[in-house]
Ligand code: AMP
């Protein structure tokens with residue numbers, strides 16, 4: 243990504259710069275990118291955009307026609323939890339669900355990889371957030387060789403079809419890869435080890451994944467390229483700076499909610515002038 247440090251991009255240019263295409267190279271995306279934004283101004287803008295997202299969510303809920311599914315992927319300490327906290331903070335909790343996908347249970351493993359996913363897709367009017375998702379089945383599964391290559395490779399197509407089905411049937415799918423540098427992950431993992439209140443988040447296995455950094459990056463890049471469609475686009479979000487990350491995610495959510503364009507349903511007739519006794 244070119245350095246725009248002296249020339250702030252407008253919202254549309256930022257989303258275009260982050261949007262994944264079939265030739266996207268993660269090496270061209272800078273996890274420390276700022277798009278020329280000033281930190282304090284970006285934090286102020288985040289609050290404004292998050293409030294606009296909140297207003298759109300009210301309409302989405304009231305209209306009860308379409309839903310939105312937000313998929314978050316990234317390495318350990320990539321900021322998935324923090325993104326959910328800051329971006330979802332201002333939304334009406336009644337209209338939001340968050341589901342984290344961990345190692346599949348025996349029952350889940352006894353089914354196809356999408357079986358456990360579909361059940362958590364949002365109902366009309368709602369926003370669902372996936373903290374990890376069906377993408378683990380072409381990421382960790384690939385890197386750790388948990389199923390043979392022909393099996394995981396075919397999943398790109400299954401995923402494209404699944405997400406197209408969701409879109410056709412009323413669920414807009416928006417996907418975010420939180421792009422964190424190896425050095426930033428080191429810092430954050432070390433903080434987790436050193437801070438007694440954070441230590442619960444740390445597993446020694448996180449370090450095994452870190453050793454496989456390059457394999458994960460290759461798996462992410464291919465998964466993103468193969469599955470970024472008009473029905474379900476991927477965005478690479480610069481993840482080293484939380485204030486950049488939060489604003490980019492909020493801008494994308496606002497954009498896709500505006501595309502849905504939810505409107506409050508018409509009121510019943512003859513309500514004008516009614517007085518409640
Ligand atoms: P966390 O998100 O830190 O709670 O960790 C969840 C763990 O579950 C991660 O190590 C993921 O790689 C793992 N995981 C999630 N989905 C799958 C899957 N389909 N197959 C194997 N491991 C998975």
Ligand code: MG
Pocket residue numbers: 318319443445448
């Ligand atoms: Mg973890």
